[in-house]
Amino acid sequence: MKRLCFMVVLGVVATALLTGQAIDPAKKYEVTVGAYGDLEKAYKAVIATDDFKKKFPNVTLKFQTSDFGGHHNRLTTVIAAGEQTNDIEALEVGYIAQFVQAGGLTDLNAAPFNAKKLSKDLVKFAVANATTEGGALIAMPVDIAPAVMFYRADLAKTAGLNMDNVANWDAYIAALKKLTDKSKGVFGIEHPAAVSAIPLNGGKGGWFQNNKPLEPKSKFLDALSLVQKVKAANVDGDLGAWSGPWSQAYLDGKIASIVNGAWFGGTLRTWLSPAGADGSSPWRVAYLPGKMMASLGGTYLSIPQTVPGPRKLVAYEILKYLTNSPVAQLTTFKEIDAFPALTTVYNDKVMDEPVAYYGGQKVRKIYADVALNIPENKVSEYDAVIGGIWNGAVNDVVSGKSTPQAAYDSALKKVIATIQ
Numbered sequence: 001m002k003r004l005c006f007m008v009v010l011g012v013v014a015t016a017l018l019t020g021q022a023i024d025p026a027k028k029y030e031v032t033v034g035a036y037g038d039l040e041k042a043y044k045a046v047i048a049t050d051d052f053k054k055k056f057p058n059v060t061l062k063f064q065t066s067d068f069g070g071h072h073n074r075l076t077t078v079i080a081a082g083e084q085t086n087d088i089e090a091l092e093v094g095y096i097a098q099f100v101q102a103g104g105l106t107d108l109n110a111a112p113f114n115a116k117k118l119s120k121d122l123v124k125f126a127v128a129n130a131t132t133e134g135g136a137l138i139a140m141p142v143d144i145a146p147a148v149m150f151y152r153a154d155l156a157k158t159a160g161l162n163m164d165n166v167a168n169w170d171a172y173i174a175a176l177k178k179l180t181d182k183s184k185g186v187f188g189i190e191h192p193a194a195v196s197a198i199p200l201n202g203g204k205g206g207w208f209q210n211n212k213p214l215e216p217k218s219k220f221l222d223a224l225s226l227v228q229k230v231k232a233a234n235v236d237g238d239l240g241a242w243s244g245p246w247s248q249a250y251l252d253g254k255i256a257s258i259v260n261g262a263w264f265g266g267t268l269r270t271w272l273s274p275a276g277a278d279g280s281s282p283w284r285v286a287y288l289p290g291k292m293m294a295s296l297g298g299t300y301l302s303i304p305q306t307v308p309g310p311r312k313l314v315a316y317e318i319l320k321y322l323t324n325s326p327v328a329q330l331t332t333f334k335e336i337d338a339f340p341a342l343t344t345v346y347n348d349k350v351m352d353e354p355v356a357y358y359g360g361q362k363v364r365k366i367y368a369d370v371a372l373n374i375p376e377n378k379v380s381e382y383d384a385v386i387g388g389i390w391n392g393a394v395n396d397v398v399s400g401k402s403t404p405q406a407a408y409d410s411a412l413k414k415v416i417a418t419i420q
Helices: 002-019 039-047 050-055 068-081 093-102 124-129 153-158 169-179 198-203 217-232 244-251 264-272 309-324 326-336 343-347 363-371 383-399 404-419
Strands: 029-036 059-066 088-092 140-152 257-261 283-286 295-302
Touching: 029 039, 029 068, 029 309, 039 050, 039 059, 039 326, 050 326, 059 068, 059 309, 068 088, 068 093, 088 093, 088 309, 093 124, 093 295, 093 383, 124 140, 124 295, 140 153, 140 198, 140 264, 140 309, 140 326, 140 363, 153 169, 153 283, 169 217, 169 257, 198 217, 198 295, 198 383, 217 383, 217 404, 244 264, 257 264, 257 295, 264 283, 283 363, 295 309, 309 326, 326 343, 343 363, 383 404
Parallel strands: 029 059, 029 088
Antiparallel strands: 088 295, 140 257, 140 283, 140 295
């Protein structure tokens, strides 16, 4: 009986491949999607567009959405156990390395998907992060997070600062000193750790050089030294991200700047610093100090291996649309500020439009420029655990328990002990 069922499924898949038709227009389909954060909101906006309805009139999407941690914990657990998942599962970039090495996700470069011809229009660094050494593409980037500086123009003007072309990190720290006014409860930056991941390209990959961990050493020491300098400058509010005091400080206009991924603009706009009646805010966007190019976040879409063959074919059509359709990419960006991974939309007229929230700035041009110049990093199965060790080193420097050199040495020993 099992063999018969297998042959039936195989026959359905083979027929779909031969006809080139994954979706039968005479049938109705439901594709389940595992999501987190605001992704459901964005993708519901996508499926409400005329373009999606025209292309997929007989397909509905059903979402299983939870918070960031809950979603990834569920996904890690069910895949490890070989249990049923959703047809499409979203992954934050920090979890990509784990699945690149451990498996559990469908190779989208293999037949019948042959995603390689589609991924050529996606940002190269993001595709590289999800590609195994053997050339398997285990997920497709749907949005990325070019890192930029957000700053308050009103506070910068009061301090007599031009924040649009900050020469380097030392110049940024000097600016933070002028932006900080503790008599008014205003801080230049939320916390020293906010700058820690930027020089490491968000800490997503790049932990090894020539198979040696935390190399080149200078890169990691410079990152820890930067954290130490920010702390010593006495310009931060010592505010833990996503805490109550942290959000209140933004709502009260007490944080003058932050370096983060482009997605943070959506958090500002919809929660931490809503626009005024005219749609504007005091916030502006600039390149990182020294025009550093880096990434800080991003989302991938995957199809777990446990999804039955016929469902994979339908799921891939939806995944392909979300990642490669200009309508889907720009709709998602409009809804939640998740910057498109599809490079062909960077020349769309919307990228050249002034954005009212940022006082008419053409911020999307900055995002696109950074996106196209983010360096590629090798990911490994150890990225998550090394990231945790590294965060401990950063905290030790912030608290004054360790110097950058001592924190680096301690982290290196822990990493070596973990991977051996």
